[in-house]
Amino acid sequence: MEKEKIKALYFDKIAKLKEYNKAYYDQDNPIISDHKYDRLKIEILNLENKYKFLKSKLSPTKNIGYKSSSRFKKIKHKIPMLSLSNAFSENNIVDFLKKVKNFLKLNNDYKIEISTEPKIDGISASLNYINGQLKLGLSRGDGITGEDITLNLKTIRSIPARLKGSKFPENIEVRGEVYILKKDFTNISNKFANPRNAAGGSLRQKDSLETKKIPLQFMAYSFGFVKEKLFKTQSEYLKLLKNWGFKVSQYNNVFTDIKDMMKNYIELESKRSEIEYDVDGIVYKINDLNFQKRLGYVSNSPRWAIAHKFSSTKAISKILNIEIQIGRTGALTPVAKLKPVNVGGVIISNATLHNEDEIIRKDIREGDVVTIQRAGEVIPQVISVDINKRSAGSKKFIFPHKCPSCNSKVVKEFNSNTKKKDAVTRCPDPNYSCQDILKEKLKHFVSKEALNIEGLGKKVIDNFWNKKLIKYSYDIFNLDIDILKKFDGWGEKSIINLKNSINKSKKISLDRFIFSLGIRHIGHENAKVLAKHFLSIGQFFETCKKLNINNHNYLDELYSIDGIGISQIDSLKKFFSNKQNLIVISNLINLLDIKNYKLLTKKTPLSGKLIMFTGAFENKSRSELKFLSENLGAKIVSSISKKTNFLVVGSQKPTTKKINEAKRLNVKILYEKDWNKIIN
Ligand code: IVH
Numbered sequence: 062m063e064k065e066k067i068k069a070l071y072f073d074k075i076a077k078l079k080e081y082n083k084a085y086y087d088q089d090n091p092i093i094s095d096h097k098y099d100r101l102k103i104e105i106l107n108l109e110n111k112y113k114f115l116k117s118k119l120s121p122t123k124n125i126g127y128k129s130s131s132r133f134k135k136i137k138h139k140i141p142m143l144s145l146s147n148a149f150s151e152n153n154i155v156d157f158l159k160k161v162k163n164f165l166k167l168n169n170d171y172k173i174e175i176s177t178e179p180k181i182d183g184i185s186a187s188l189n190y191i192n193g194q195l196k197l198g199l200s201r202g203d204g205i206t207g208e209d210i211t212l213n214l215k216t217i218r219s220i221p222a223r224l225k226g227s228k229f230p231e232n233i234e235v236r237g238e239v240y241i242l243k244k245d246f247t248n249i250s251n252k253f254a255n256p257r258n259a260a261g262g263s264l265r266q267k268d269s270l271e272t273k274k275i276p277l278q279f280m281a282y283s284f285g286f287v288k289e290k291l292f293k294t295q296s297e298y299l300k301l302l303k304n305w306g307f308k309v310s311q312y313n314n315v316f317t318d319i320k321d322m323m324k325n326y327i328e329l330e331s332k333r334s335e336i337e338y339d340v341d342g343i344v345y346k347i348n349d350l351n352f353q354k355r356l357g358y359v360s361n362s363p364r365w366a367i368a369h370k371f372s373s374t375k376a377i378s379k380i381l382n383i384e385i386q387i388g389r390t391g392a393l394t395p396v397a398k399l400k401p402v403n404v405g406g407v408i409i410s411n412a413t414l415h416n417e418d419e420i421i422r423k424d425i426r427e428g429d430v431v432t433i434q435r436a437g438e439v440i441p442q443v444i445s446v447d448i449n450k451r452s453a454g455s456k457k458f459i460f461p462h463k464c465p466s467c468n469s470k471v472v473k474e475f476n477s478n479t480k481k482k483d484a485v486t487r488c489p490d491p492n493y494s495c496q497d498i499l500k501e502k503l504k505h506f507v508s509k510e511a512l513n514i515e516g517l518g519k520k521v522i523d524n525f526w527n528k529k530l531i532k533y534s535y536d537i538f539n540l541d542i543d544i545l546k547k548f549d550g551w552g553e554k555s556i557i558n559l560k561n562s563i564n565k566s567k568k569i570s571l572d573r574f575i576f577s578l579g580i581r582h583i584g585h586e587n588a589k590v591l592a593k594h595f596l597s598i599g600q601f602f603e604t605c606k607k608l609n610i611n612n613h614n615y616l617d618e619l620y621s622i623d624g625i626g627i628s629q630i631d632s633l634k635k636f637f638s639n640k641q642n643l644i645v646i647s648n649l650i651n652l653l654d655i656k657n658y659k660l661l662t663k664k665t666p667l668s669g670k671l672i673m674f675t676g677a678f679e680n681k682s683r684s685e686l687k688f689l690s691e692n693l694g695a696k697i698v699s700s701i702s703k704k705t706n707f708l709v710v711g712s713q714k715p716t717t718k719k720i721n722e723a724k725r726l727n728v729k730i731l732y733e734k735d736w737n738k739i740i741n
Contacts, residue, residue: 064114071115074105080118100550133200133208133265139234139286142187142201144361145180145344145368149439151323154345157367158319161347164356164364166682172317174348175327176295178282179312183240184261186214187285191232193224200264204361212269214239219279221306229305234285237307239264242336245276256339278338283309294348312336315348330371342370357688358621360585375434375444376409378402382427383414383458385465389501390581392490393461393471395420397431397443404435412441416484417460422446426455434477464488466497477627493639499533500526501580506534510585511577512569515562516555524548533641535648536579537563571598571658578646582632590624592658594696598650605637619706621671623697624685660694666739668694671704675719676711678733683711689740701728709736 079102084092093101109115148154154295157443162169183710189197197568198214199207214220217239239260246256263275281302283295292298296315312329314605316322333340343630347353347365356364378399385476386394395414402409412433414420423446425431430450435441464471473482488495507514517537525531528548530540542560545551569577572592583591595601606727607615608630620631636642649655660669674683687697687708698705701722708723709731723730731739 067108067112067504068115071105071108071112072117074101074108075117075119077101078105084477085279097550098552098554100552102554103551103733105196120318135202135206136197136199136209137206138187138199138202138204139189142185142204142207142236142285143358143363144204145366146362147342148367148369149583151319152369154319154322154369157345161356161364164682164684166678166680166685173352174294174296175316175322176346176348177316177322178298178299178344178346179329179336179340180308180342180344180370181240181280181310182257182341183238183280184257184264185236186210186239186264186279188214188220188235188237189232189286190229190235190476193227193229195222206560208265210264213264213266213272215275216269216273216280217279219308225306225412226304229301230287230289230291232286232288234287235281235305235307236283236285237279237281239277239279241275241277242337243339249275267541270310272460279308281309282344290350293350295346295350296348298350310463311516326369340371342368344368355685357692360589373403375432376402376404377430377432377447378409380425380427380429380431380443383420383425387464387466387488387495387501389498389505389579390456391490391495391498393464393486393488395458395460397425399431399433404433404689408522409433409435409441412443414443417486418484420460422657426458427449428452428455460486464490464495467492467495469495481498490719493641501532503531503537505579506577507537507566511573511579512566514566516559517562533645533648535645535652538567538652552553563659563710567652568654568656570656571596571601572651574598574653574655575601578636578642580632585627587624590622593660594622595658596660597657598655602646602650605633606643608634609638617700617702621698621700621702623699625699665693670695670706671698671702672696672707672709673698673701673705673719673723674709674711676715677713678711680733680737686736693740701726703728707731709733 073284075536081093081098081101104204105120109120117679141415148157158173158175159169161167162173165299167173178319185201187199188195189199196214197209198211198220200210202208215222220343241260243255243256246259249259252259252262256457259275260277263272263277282299284298292301296313298307299313314325317326322345329340329343345367347356353363353365358364378401379402380397383397383400384396388394390626395416397412397414399410399412412431414425419425423443425443425446428451429442430447432445432447433441434444443688448699452599462471463469467488467490469488469491471486473484475481476483488498490498491581498696500522503526504519506512507517507522512539522531525540529545540563545556545559570592572585572589576588577592591601595604604615604618608619616630619625667690672690674686674697677683678686691697701708701719703726705723705726705728706718707729710720722728
């Protein structure tokens, strides 16, 4: 290559590096992956080594890059900032209202008030006002701990530095959404993928003067901690927010009738493009704050609210071929590989076909022209086939009879709940050696909700697997990471980052650890239920190991846990009967620091008590009673043993067998009014 061309190539790479450094260090908005960044640096160094005439002030040998300024201070939210569960149809909303009414023991025809608000697609923030003065502003962070971005938030004009008037609580966390107007986004659309990213990037600038350059807005809609609540409903609160000087949405409403809610949904969706900021649905909140308090939370989201997402975006594309993917539980999922198509701003090239029955029902074939839809975070789906566009030679798709990975004969299991065969085809993995299943287990293990090892994404796992660096989860912790220097795309920075994130992941809570094992039927909720019951990894492991010996005590113990049923127990039995799984867990126990599950530390009369409920109650639903008891430190069981402390009996349809069993085992029996005395 002639000198000028080499120079041009070199300076082109140097310019790119400069741009990436700026995005990473200055704008807190990396525009390429660590891998690509490292690769670029290596390419520059290689060129310099080969052609001695290449020199630049910005060479990675001279330039340490931009020094990353210290991160924002981390501060725990007084009340966690949770997320919302999603609804996509009127039926979902009907279910939501039904569940709420059941929980509150209200009649189905009770006209419960719902506050409806547009769901603004921005970044949430929490503002702490003490005596009306803005003292602290936090980002959501992981919901538990946020970042102190007070200075940046103070640059936003629609955030009052002082609350207007004099009628406000002494101490309140006002929560809402930071967003950017569509018209303001057009000026900076070259820098960010969408308005939401722009708001996020701008909010987290190290220098608040930079934040000020992008015109951010704030819309208030909820609260966290409040000392002396001056409002009884969400709609009252929204009015107060306005009086205090906040912007609140003009599209907020209160309805009691689902028909009005749906009408409002259709109206707002049709106005969507006219609204000056991005709205991706409607949030429905139970208006009465006392009801909200009673309803409480499940996992990460409140029982008293739901987000009704705007309808999905559809597009037409062609199925190039149908691939079978194998999941960590052995499920064979057919996936349509599509001619890439833009669906609402996202390029889609895969759509799930769910299972064999779905393919037969819709008669989906390779080469078909299909309509696909993408709804929120849900994987795109094929909704219909255009038969008219089908070619003459098209053939029906034959679902495989053998696992494409390990060649075992696939099965459809009999479901003892539905008394039918499952729709899902599975690789039974009789020797626990199906490579695809093992690989998927690894991906699950490192995923965000499990060990959360940043830098060890799906592609990296595939790569390490192919290089035979890892097979079981514990291999990750024994991996000689420096070996990666030999591989393409791995530079100093990405190696250090990976080492750090692997080390960080070693400290893990018991529920996350149980979830990370990837046991079928043991998702987040069940992992939490098991962690709450066993409290330590030792207890959990010892009991589960003994499920396969013929001692009923261990099985009974599991049966007694509220929320754990036959499918979970069968699955635990199967998992713990496999020697390799036992080796994996033993190794992980040695390598990791698995924290005991923390029960409520506050001592209450119910702390650590085992309680069972039977029958229906006069004033509260059984779900609410269970929820209240759990909040007071009790464990709910679903069968009686000598260890059970109380059997709480409702006046309607209690099970006589349970009452007799309690009497026989000397378990204390309580009725609703005794119970109310205790919890009050
Ligand atoms: S209320 C307990 N109201 O949606 C959660 N959230 O997926 C209370 N959001 O993190 C949130 N508009 O950032 C609420 N009117 C609204 C909202 C809203 C947008 C966002 C918020 C939250 C996310 C939940």
